[in-house]
Amino acid sequence: MEARLTDPVKSKIDDQSLSNQLKTEAMSWGVRIEVVSNWAIALAVISQSPQAVLLNLNGQDPVENSLTLLQKLKEQLPTTPILVITEQDNLTHRVAVSRLGVQRFLHKPVGTAEIFEAIREASSLRLIAQVLPKSQASQAKVMILDDDPIALELLSNLLQPWGLRVKTLQDPQQFWEVLTTVTPDLLLIDLEMPTYSGVDLCRVVRQDPKWGNLPILVVTAHTDLESIQQVFAAGADDFIGKPVVGPELVTRVISRIDRSRLQQELKTLKRRIGT
Incomplete structure (x- = not known):
């Protein structure tokens, strides 16, 4: 069975090489990607309810800015999986990102295959969540x-x-x-x-x-x-x-x-x- 995503994955990526690779390979993975190059546009296009958001956190940006953006994304897309790609690999950053509800933390350098696998898994989890009761925790x-x-x-x-x-x-x-x-x-x-x-x-x-x-x-x-x-x-x-x-x-x-x-x-x- 082929898993295809009918809605695009919004991707805020400032790494042009990685961005081009993802766009080139997206079709073969059954994924439609829309690349957004700046924060303002990124916050605007999420109103289109993508199945997942792939966010590249530039190591040159202040950590506080990245976390603020993540918080805004989760507020506007509470049920949409968010995947983060970043050069940051310290425990403090990982914990801060995790607490904001990020589904996957991908540390650079990361291959396109790993990225697409993460997107597919996150999207599959979301689809399952949509057909299950609101919370499975009751009676746990x-x-x-x-x-x-x-x-x-x-x-x-x-x-x-x-x-x-x-x-x-x-x-x-x-x-x-x-x-x-x-x-x-x-x-x-x-x-x-x-x-x-x-x-x-x-x-x-x-x-x-x-x-x-x-x-x-x-x-x-x-x-x-x-x-x-x-x-x-x-x-x-x-x-x-x-x-x-x-x-x-x-x-x-x-x-x-x-x-x-x-x-x-x-x-x-x-x-x-x-x-």
Whole structure:
């Protein structure tokens, strides 16, 4: 089965060579690309509701300008996949971009094949999302691990009103037994605990193939660069700073569950069509 995009992919690219390559190869990938060369035009043409936006963040532009543009794009196209190409590769930039809802982060140099594959995957996820219920997170199971009973109660009370089934655990030594019994859709784990830290348990989870795709969010009061690098290196998908902000927690948890389930649907779809 050939996947064709009936709507164009809007591309804000200032790299002329890459731009020409993408336009030349687009047809063979079943993609129609419209290249936009400046911010003002880019913000104007997105009203045409493209299936995806490919944004080239010039390393010479201030990071703040790039993030501001991303924020505007997400406000105007909340359901449209946004893919970023950039020379920036530091963790701070990656986290900032991720928090703005970017689907793919492509670091230069990047080949056109990788770009088109990313576009097709992002567009497929969007199509699946359109035929599924608004949110798949309802009735999802969330396992929360924190040695502080007050924190456990707070986190549980924030998530349960959204239809999430919450299992709390205070003793890290019971972690594996409870994990395999509950089989959660998302793991919310404190960074600092006695006996086993959140980093220890993240690593253990990621070492088991069964749990390789389980979304893991780490709750931590330490948001310095070294701590965050350690969290991501251990396999966490995101972190939430303390004190926890209710709307931020709910948004992060639900979006991670939705994304995980959409990816599973995409894998199933690919198996069915033999791609």
